[in-house]
Amino acid sequence: MAASPKISVIASLLLAAALAGCSRPAEKTEDIRPVRVIKLVGSDVDVNAEFSGEVRARVESRLGFRVGGKIISRKVDVGTLVRKGQVLMQLDPQDLQLSQAQALANLRAAETNRDLAKAELARYQELRSKSFVSQTVLDSKESTYKAAQATVDAQQAMYRGQSNQAAYSALLSDTDGVVTSVDAEIGQVVSPGTPVVRVAKSGEKEIVIGIPEDKVDTLRQVPDVQVRLWADPDHSVAGRIREISPVADPSTRTYTFKVAIPDSLAEAKLGMTAVVQFASRTATPQIKVPLTALFYEKSASSVWVVENGVVRLVPVTIGGVAGNDIILAGGVQAGQTVVTAGVNLLKPGQKVTILGDDLGMAPAAGAQK
Structure with a gap:
């Protein structure tokens, strides 16, 4: 025999009442926000970068040969300690020595011509003293001698120049130091002035x-x-x-x-x-906080100060910018703890918990590593 609809409704109501009696009211959880903080310190360091x-x-010389040629030997390596005047590299001196020999031969020829002109001048001076020749002839011989002497002077200068050129085939260190770079090797042909060795004084x-x-x-x-x-x-x-x-x-x-x-x-x-x-x-200590510590509301700047686990909104006066930090000219003092992350999620009197071990000194402005 089927149950009446009235009995079914009553049974459903009794079951619902029993279930409601067994359930407990949900417990209300307290809203505690995790935040990062710093402890304010006063510092007179204006720039800390x-x-x-x-x-x-301080002195590092890039040395090169004064003449061109082919490198035939290298006397140093990177890291070699060298003394002033020590040979670093050597060029093939054969062509330079031949040029020096040619200059010497030209000098000897010029000296021979000068000696001949000098002897001839002496003879004509004696003849002139006896009135055997005119003054014009004597003046001509004097001019010939002076020209020969000038040629000797020119050839001497050329010979000294070629001697220097031959000496330049050896690259010498101009200071005491250490070789920091070698930029040429044996067999390489270099032009005058090309840096081949670097020496740090x-x-x-x-x-x-x-x-x-x-x-x-x-x-x-x-x-x-x-x-x-x-x-x-x-x-x-x-x-x-x-x-x-x-x-x-x-x-x-x-x-x-x-x-x-x-x-x-x-x-x-x-x-x-x-x-x-x-x-x-x-002149006076400054308090600096990261830009993330500022809370803006109605065109006013404030920071959240943590006291006994509860935050309090404190208006501050901004004194300037130092790198990525803000200088606070008023409103807070050294020793207070200020929130640096999550400032937009807080409300006055809210309890907070500090994340990690971040309670420390404010970082210096503009620090870079």
Whole structure:
């Protein structure tokens, strides 16, 4: 016998009531936002920029032969320590020696003609003293002698020049130093002046770095320049800006700065990587925060300050820009903790949790590595 519709409705209501009695009300979860923060510090460092560069010799000569010819010997390799006057390369001297011999022969011939003219002049002077010849004839002999002497002088100069040319077949180091590059090999024919060996002079060294064009004017005025080697990062010494290129490098579009380093940095070897740090000081300490820490609302700038795990919106006054950081001129003070990420998702009085171990000091403006 089928159940009546009324009994079915009552059973459904009883079942629904039983199920409702078994379910519990959902618990409300508290909204706690994860954020990244920094602890504000006051610093009088106005510029704090770092650039990597290479240790080079202050004087590096690209040496070449004064004459052309074929290289027949090479006396040095890259890294060879050389002394002033030491032979680096040698050209085939045969043609130069033949030219020298020819110049010597011409000089001897000129000297013979001069001696003959001199002897003839002496004889005509004696004849003139006895009135056997006229003064005109004597003047002609004097002119012949002077011309012969001039020819001798010219041939002597030519001979000395050819002697120098023969000596130039040997390429000598003009300073004490180390060979940093060899650009020619035995058997190669080179023209006069072609660089074949590069020698770095011993003594003063410098660090060469490239500076972006937007920082050149700022960094050229920085008085505090510190230098440290990548191989010894804990040891730094004072450097000095020695030279600033007036023209940007065509490939990198950066300006070359040459920073002189003291002799006390004896461990600096040619080709080593070094870091140059620029820093200047302000009259009063400044507080800087990343641009991401600012919260904009109704044309006003504020930051979220974390106190006892709860955030509070604090209006601030912007004093300027330092690289990727903002200088805060008022509203906050050193020691406070400020949110740097997620500022647009917060509301006053909201509880937050700090992500990772990010509670630290504000980064220096414009730091580059």
